[in-house]
Amino acid sequence: MGHVVVIGAGQAGASCVAKLRNSGFDGKVTLIGAEPVAPYQRPPLSKAYLMGDMPLERLFLRPDRFYTENDIDLRTDCSVQAINPQEQTVRLADEVLAYDELVLATGSAPRRLPAAIGGALENVFTVRDLADADAMAPHFVKGARVLIIGGGYIGLEAAAVAAKLGLNVTLVEMADRILQRVAAPQTSDYFRSLHTSHGVDIREGVGLVRLLGDTAVSGAELTDGSTLDLDFAIVGVGIMPATQLAEDAGLTLDNGISTDTHGRTSAPHIWAAGDCASFPHQGKRIRLESVPNAIDQAEVVAENIMGAGKDYVAKPWFWSDQYDVKLQIAGLNTGYTDVFSRIGEGATASFWYYNKEQLLAVDAMNDPRAYMIGKRLIEAGKTADPGVVVDAAADLKPLLQA
Numbered sequence: 001m002g003h004v005v006v007i008g009a010g011q012a013g014a015s016c017v018a019k020l021r022n023s024g025f026d027g028k029v030t031l032i033g034a035e036p037v038a039p040y041q042r043p044p045l046s047k048a049y050l051m052g053d054m055p056l057e058r059l060f061l062r063p064d065r066f067y068t069e070n071d072i073d074l075r076t077d078c079s080v081q082a083i084n085p086q087e088q089t090v091r092l093a094d095e096v097l098a099y100d101e102l103v104l105a106t107g108s109a110p111r112r113l114p115a116a117i118g119g120a121l122e123n124v125f126t127v128r129d130l131a132d133a134d135a136m137a138p139h140f141v142k143g144a145r146v147l148i149i150g151g152g153y154i155g156l157e158a159a160a161v162a163a164k165l166g167l168n169v170t171l172v173e174m175a176d177r178i179l180q181r182v183a184a185p186q187t188s189d190y191f192r193s194l195h196t197s198h199g200v201d202i203r204e205g206v207g208l209v210r211l212l213g214d215t216a217v218s219g220a221e222l223t224d225g226s227t228l229d230l231d232f233a234i235v236g237v238g239i240m241p242a243t244q245l246a247e248d249a250g251l252t253l254d255n256g257i258s259t260d261t262h263g264r265t266s267a268p269h270i271w272a273a274g275d276c277a278s279f280p281h282q283g284k285r286i287r288l289e290s291v292p293n294a295i296d297q298a299e300v301v302a303e304n305i306m307g308a309g310k311d312y313v314a315k316p317w318f319w320s321d322q323y324d325v326k327l328q329i330a331g332l333n334t335g336y337t338d339v340f341s342r343i344g345e346g347a348t349a350s351f352w353y354y355n356k357e358q359l360l361a362v363d364a365m366n367d368p369r370a371y372m373i374g375k376r377l378i379e380a381g382k383t384a385d386p387g388v389v390v391d392a393a394a395d396l397k398p399l400l401q402a
Helices: 011-022 064-069 130-139 153-164 185-197 244-248 291-305 368-379 397-401
Strands: 003-007 028-032 072-075 080-084 089-092 096-098 101-104 108-110 124-126 145-149 168-173 201-204 208-212 219-222 227-229 232-235 239-241 270-272 277-281 284-286 317-322 325-331 338-343 349-355 358-365
Touching: 003 011, 003 096, 011 028, 011 291, 064 072, 080 244, 101 291, 124 130, 130 232, 145 153, 145 227, 153 168, 153 185, 153 317, 185 201, 185 317, 185 338, 185 349, 185 358, 270 291, 325 368, 349 368, 358 368, 368 397
Parallel strands: 003 028, 003 101, 028 072, 101 270, 124 232, 145 168, 145 232, 168 201
Antiparallel strands: 080 089, 089 096, 108 239, 208 219, 219 227, 277 284, 317 325, 325 358, 338 349, 349 358
């Protein structure tokens, strides 16, 4: 049945090769990863793994024997130099591989600070891969001073770990509020309160002028005129889809590698899935950065390589763990006009996003029931009576029958 080459050994790449084999594909399968280790989970890197609560062996998606037992040629620490769509080849440092079908699961890369403002100093970290987490972990010692640049989920998760371990944590967010790009003010308020209650110094509307230091970072100058003494810094200012190989090969880019509903790119026999790929969704083109999307999209691509002709229909959901709070997000809040709050006991709360009368998304904190009901409603195209939503004593389950 030919040779399928998958570039990128993250969640999407690993899911694609597993689905191929589980679906009965008996051709050759090659999985190429740039990192020196087998595919692993990324979300724990900024949470349980960084805390020291998850050992390395539990990070791996599957044991090494899975790849040998399923005749998957896993190539780690392997860099792809170029793709030739016309000849259907992939050029490595010391070899050229011919493919019948090629899957780009190249993921995303963190935005870094320019060297001109201190981005190249030692002890300035991003949180994207295992090497990042291993490099910064020794700095997480009680009393150490850390600046976290960026108030998105990655920055907040790193702040939670640092605060729990007794570090002195300052977080700066250039926008007016944390989570401004991804959440409503109500969710921002919730997490601001949570972090400040754990001693994190959150400064909103404040950016970084430059990091200070000769070879290693020792301080920071901020846009409000203040300076900080630091032991290290973490940069969490977003990620970019890894599209260079695709661009060099002449593939169409549109907020990532452009794919159709089946996962095909603009070049014959080349597919894409995961963080790097954009796709049609409800009349728009979107790109999702999440584990569930990476798995589901990659599995649809695997099925379509085998001729299924299946459309990928995204069912977006996300999560974040901070302190003793589990945030679960269902749906996409793009275009919301109203937010209704359901406030329970203690840290339990959920915020329900609507476009006029239509339910779009739910942010649920320590409220798995609200999350599950909201998710089912959204996926069914149903809405929820805001009067029921805001009444914390009301049972949400009847909404499913409405």
